[in-house]
Amino acid sequence: MDNYKVKPGEKIDLSKINPSDKGDWEGKKEKGVEIFLQNRQKIVQLQEILYAEHKRRLLVIIQAMDTAGKDGTIRAVFEGVNPQGVRVASFKVPTPIELDHDYLWRVHSQVPGKGEITIFNRSHYEDVLVVRVHKIVPEAVWQKRFQHIRDFEQMLVDEGTTILKFFLHIDLEEQRERLLERIEDPEKQWKFNPGDIDERKLWNEYMHAYEDVLEKTSTEAAPWYIIPANANWYRNLLVSSIIVNTLENLGMKYPQPVENIQQYRVALKKP
Numbered sequence: 001m002d003n004y005k006v007k008p009g010e011k012i013d014l015s016k017i018n019p020s021d022k023g024d025w026e027g028k029k030e031k032g033v034e035i036f037l038q039n040r041q042k043i044v045q046l047q048e049i050l051y052a053e054h055k056r057r058l059l060v061i062i063q064a065m066d067t068a069g070k071d072g073t074i075r076a077v078f079e080g081v082n083p084q085g086v087r088v089a090s091f092k093v094p095t096p097i098e099l100d101h102d103y104l105w106r107v108h109s110q111v112p113g114k115g116e117i118t119i120f121n122r123s124h125y126e127d128v129l130v131v132r133v134h135k136i137v138p139e140a141v142w143q144k145r146f147q148h149i150r151d152f153e154q155m156l157v158d159e160g161t162t163i164l165k166f167f168l169h170i171d172l173e174e175q176r177e178r179l180l181e182r183i184e185d186p187e188k189q190w191k192f193n194p195g196d197i198d199e200r201k202l203w204n205e206y207m208h209a210y211e212d213v214l215e216k217t218s219t220e221a222a223p224w225y226i227i228p229a230n231a232n233w234y235r236n237l238l239v240s241s242i243i244v245n246t247l248e249n250l251g252m253k254y255p256q257p258v259e260n261i262q263q264y265r266v267a268l269k270k271p
């Protein structure tokens with residue numbers, strides 16, 4: 001898993017990172033799916049403890065090009081968790097009220113509370129991605145944001161939040177096939193957005209902007225993982241493994257029961 005982690009300051013050339021890479025799992029899809037399903041069970045159990053403990057917070061940030069599988073990853077990896085303690089925050093084109101504030105305002109209000117897992121489907125990174133590619137604000141403005149974002153995330157971590165950031169990496173050909181599927185499959189047509197075709201034309205600009213994000217905002221505190229995402233099963237396996245590993249390393253425990261819990265049996269004796 002550490003192979004996919006971006007070291008702080010590491011130079012990234014996305015054209016050299018294979019979105020179909022399967023590491024040691026080449027040709028082992030069946031086993032990979034099995035392990036993924038086990039991971040999912042573990043996530044359900046670990047989330048239960050996180051919620052009961054009410055001490056730590058987990059923020060999972062997912063960024064990717066259209067069709068790369070943000071929604072699918074969330075659906076697959078978090079299936080079965082207790083909805084009481086897990087929330088998805090999707091960041092769309094900012095509303096007028098959001099635009100009246102600084103770009104972190106809407107984001108900060110959505111971060112997880114104690115005992116909670118929050119998944120960001122897109123995030124404050126859009127403010128150095130789409131905003132940059134479409135020249136929505138001048139460079140002098142977005143350039144400063146890398147530092148803001150590092151500091152903001154560091155603050156969250158210092159205050160007890162664990163942050164994982166996943167970039168789901170697909171290539172143009174995979175996107176072409178997935179967009180065609182959205183045109184052809186009646187159950188996927190609702191997902192087709194003609195705007196995605198325009199965004200696709202800006203692919204290289206986006207890759208360049210993503211490289212900058214990965215280089216400048218992967219920190220010890222809040223690392224980025226580049227997830228090869230052409231194959232859904234491998235994507236799910238990697239993301240779920242990293243989440244399990246992270247949660248297991250938190251050393252969470254169920255809270256201590258009240259003192260002398262056994263004494264309350266008496267009060268529950270049948271008359």
Ligand code: AMP
Pocket residue numbers: 066091092093094122126127130131
């Ligand atoms: P989707 O995730 O496919 O529902 O699309 C959401 C859209 O909102 C994407 O096209 C994003 O680029 C766009 N979006 C998200 N955040 C921002 C932002 N801060 N500024 C401009 N557009 C944004």
Ligand code: MG
Pocket residue numbers: 066067193196
């Ligand atoms: Mg979309």
